[in-house]
Amino acid sequence: MITVISEIHPANQNTAMTKEQKKTKDKQRITPDYTKSVTGILLFAALLSSLIITAARVSTWENSIFTDFTALLAASLLIALTDALILKVFNPLLEKLPLRMNLLAAYILLMVTTFIICYALYSIINEQWQLNLTGEWTEVSLVQIFIIATVNYIVVLAILFQQAKTRGLRKSFQAANLQALQSRIRPHFMFNSMNSIAGLIRNNPEMAELALQDLADLIRVLMADARKLVPLVAEIETSKQYLKIEKLRLGDRLAVQWHSKSIPKNCFVPSLILQPLLENAVYHGIEPSFGGGVIDIDMRADKQSVQILIRNPLPDDGERSHRKGNQIAMDNIKQRLIKHFGESASLSSIRRNDMHITKIIFPVVTNR
Amino acid sequence: MKILIVDDESLARQRMRDLLTDLGETDIVGEAVNGSEAIEKTVTLKPDLLLIDIRMPVMDGLEAVMHMQGIENPPKVIFTTAYDEHALEAFELNAVDYLLKPIRKERLEASLRKARPVTTGQLREVSLASDSKSSRSHISVHMRGRITLIPVQDIIYFIADNKYVTVRTATEQHLIEESLVSLEEEFSDRFLRVHRSSLVNTDYLRGMEKNTAGHWRVLMKGIDEKLVVSRRHTPQVRRWVRR
Numbered sequence: 001m002i003t004v005i006s007e008i009h010p011a012n013q014n015t016a017m018t019k020e021q022k023k024t025k026d027k028q029r030i031t032p033d034y035t036k037s038v039t040g041i042l043l044f045a046a047l048l049s050s051l052i053i054t055a056a057r058v059s060t061w062e063n064s065i066f067t068d069f070t071a072l073l074a075a076s077l078l079i080a081l082t083d084a085l086i087l088k089v090f091n092p093l094l095e096k097l098p099l100r101m102n103l104l105a106a107y108i109l110l111m112v113t114t115f116i117i118c119y120a121l122y123s124i125i126n127e128q129w130q131l132n133l134t135g136e137w138t139e140v141s142l143v144q145i146f147i148i149a150t151v152n153y154i155v156v157l158a159i160l161f162q163q164a165k166t167r168g169l170r171k172s173f174q175a176a177n178l179q180a181l182q183s184r185i186r187p188h189f190m191f192n193s194m195n196s197i198a199g200l201i202r203n204n205p206e207m208a209e210l211a212l213q214d215l216a217d218l219i220r221v222l223m224a225d226a227r228k229l230v231p232l233v234a235e236i237e238t239s240k241q242y243l244k245i246e247k248l249r250l251g252d253r254l255a256v257q258w259h260s261k262s263i264p265k266n267c268f269v270p271s272l273i274l275q276p277l278l279e280n281a282v283y284h285g286i287e288p289s290f291g292g293g294v295i296d297i298d299m300r301a302d303k304q305s306v307q308i309l310i311r312n313p314l315p316d317d318g319e320r321s322h323r324k325g326n327q328i329a330m331d332n333i334k335q336r337l338i339k340h341f342g343e344s345a346s347l348s349s350i351r352r353n354d355m356h357i358t359k360i361i362f363p364v365v366t367n368r
Numbered sequence: 369m370k371i372l373i374v375d376d377e378s379l380a381r382q383r384m385r386d387l388l389t390d391l392g393e394t395d396i397v398g399e400a401v402n403g404s405e406a407i408e409k410t411v412t413l414k415p416d417l418l419l420i421d422i423r424m425p426v427m428d429g430l431e432a433v434m435h436m437q438g439i440e441n442p443p444k445v446i447f448t449t450a451y452d453e454h455a456l457e458a459f460e461l462n463a464v465d466y467l468l469k470p471i472r473k474e475r476l477e478a479s480l481r482k483a484r485p486v487t488t489g490q491l492r493e494v495s496l497a498s499d500s501k502s503s504r505s506h507i508s509v510h511m512r513g514r515i516t517l518i519p520v521q522d523i524i525y526f527i528a529d530n531k532y533v534t535v536r537t538a539t540e541q542h543l544i545e546e547s548l549v550s551l552e553e554e555f556s557d558r559f560l561r562v563h564r565s566s567l568v569n570t571d572y573l574r575g576m577e578k579n580t581a582g583h584w585r586v587l588m589k590g591i592d593e594k595l596v597v598s599r600r601h602t603p604q605v606r607r608w609v610r611r
């Protein structure tokens with residue numbers, strides 16, 4: 001009787017990932033950081049608000065319009081730089097506020113600053129230098145102040161939020177990568193191996209040295225970019241190193257048989273498509289069983305494709321129950337296979353009697 | 369102090385031996401490779417202290433120590449583990465000694481000084497939090513200082529009778545002091561209630577038959593005995609038999 005014990009649902013994992021990412025996003029509060037490159041942004045805002053106000057005055061087109069614009073620009077620049085300074089100074093306070101209060105407070109700050117500067121310009125510079133910077137101190141001036149402050153505010157917020165979002169995304173991307181890395185290394189394996197090596201150092205230093213080298217190589221591969229293509233022979237070497245470390249821990253309980261026929265030397269595969277499957281075989285088939293067993297790896301290839309069969313025994317009924325299936329590794333490999341090779345690659349596993357058989361098929365791709 | 373080392377990995381046992389020797393603890397009375405061997409050796413060698421790994425084939429360390437609770441003067445226990453995200457907190461909370469692998473000599477030395485026996489309550493808390501399975505792999509029968517272990521997959525039925533529960537395998541029959549309700553709860557994925565006083569292992573269910581008095585009875589693999597099915601449980605049992 002054949003029972004399919006691990007169907008593959010890449011779609012499920014996608015949903016899970018999205019949910020996870022959403023969670024991280026929700027958790028990360030996006031707060032504008034007013035210390036980040038605000039000056040440059042505000043200089044741009046000054047130009048913008050000057051343009052808007054000048055445009056609003058175009059109805060009263062006069063020769064003085066260029067002077068007006070220049071004067072306005074000068075005033076706006078002053079306002080912008082002061083705004084930047086004020087925001088920088090108040091940032092530690094603003095940061096502590098909830099987002100809505102933060103935004104409101106920043107807006108009020110900008111408004112007050114703009115008002116003070118405009119009033120100062122009007123009362124000092126205007127009168128002394130006879131410049132018509134802010135015109136008459138009327139409602140029109142108040143509208144202008146409002147426009148300058150609002151434009152500054154909107155431009156600053158738009159850009160800062162964009163930055164915060166990018167930062168947040170980068171962070172959650174890094175978190176996802178780290179998670180992927182952790183799911184590739186079973187902590188039990190890692191720490192038990194280190195314990196074994198610690199024990200070997202005193203009784204068999206040479207063997208400890210070899211084991212440490214194998215472990216280092218394995219960690220190097222695990223930490224490398226999993227999207228990279230590697231030669232199939234390199235992946236086989238990694239798998240052999242992994243099994244050597246397991247053999248150290250499990251001793252006679254683990255036996256491995258490799259059969260390979262005409263494996264093309266220049267065939268490339270996504271890295272870590274074989275090692276995690278062997279890790280599953282050890283974890284589910286050998287470790288929980290008192291007597292252990294044999295893992296049989298059968299690799300054969302023709303001109304078009306490579307097929308690898310991994311067979312491992314399943315422990316007795318009584319010993320089986322506590323190891324829950326690790327679908328993550330299977331899903332992950334399946335996804336990467338499909339991404340690289342499309343429909344011509346496949347990964348499946350069946351349970352036949354007391355054996356678990358995993359079959360992986362992919363096309364021979366020689367160039368990167 | 370008489371010490372028993374329990375770990376399924378020989379290098380881990382060797383390292384523990386080395387560390388203990390360094391610390392002047394030379395009275396290592398034995399080694400065991402899994403939980404059930406640990407119980408056997410604990411009964412015969414009577415160690416004062418158990419250094420026991422949690423994850424092992426056949427029977428894990430937590431379950432083994434749980435079965436030992438019935439013997440007189442159970443040994444002090446220090447658990448060792450490579451990694452168990454969830455159990456560590458439970459260890460701390462319940463003041464159960466544990467060591468993380470790779471094991472540090474200083475940590476081991478400190479643990480040896482303060483090691484103490486554990487209680488069933490502590491074990492239950494830790495077991496609930498740990499990654500290991502929630503139901504036992506064996507049932508233990510305590511008799512005159514000896515512990516007999518019965519693999520759960522060998523048990524055909526449990527029958528409650530007053531204070532005791534009869535455990536029946538193809539070849540043996542034992543009495544244990546546990547409640548049928550808690551057994552049903554623990555092994556609900558494997559055992560089926562057929563009567564107010566009996567639970568049957570579904571792997572051994574062979575069929576049902578009606579006797580002359582019109583009562584249903586279940587037939588089981590490996591034994592000729594037939595158990596009465598109460599009217600209330602008849603539909604469930606019939607569903608199982610049809611499968």
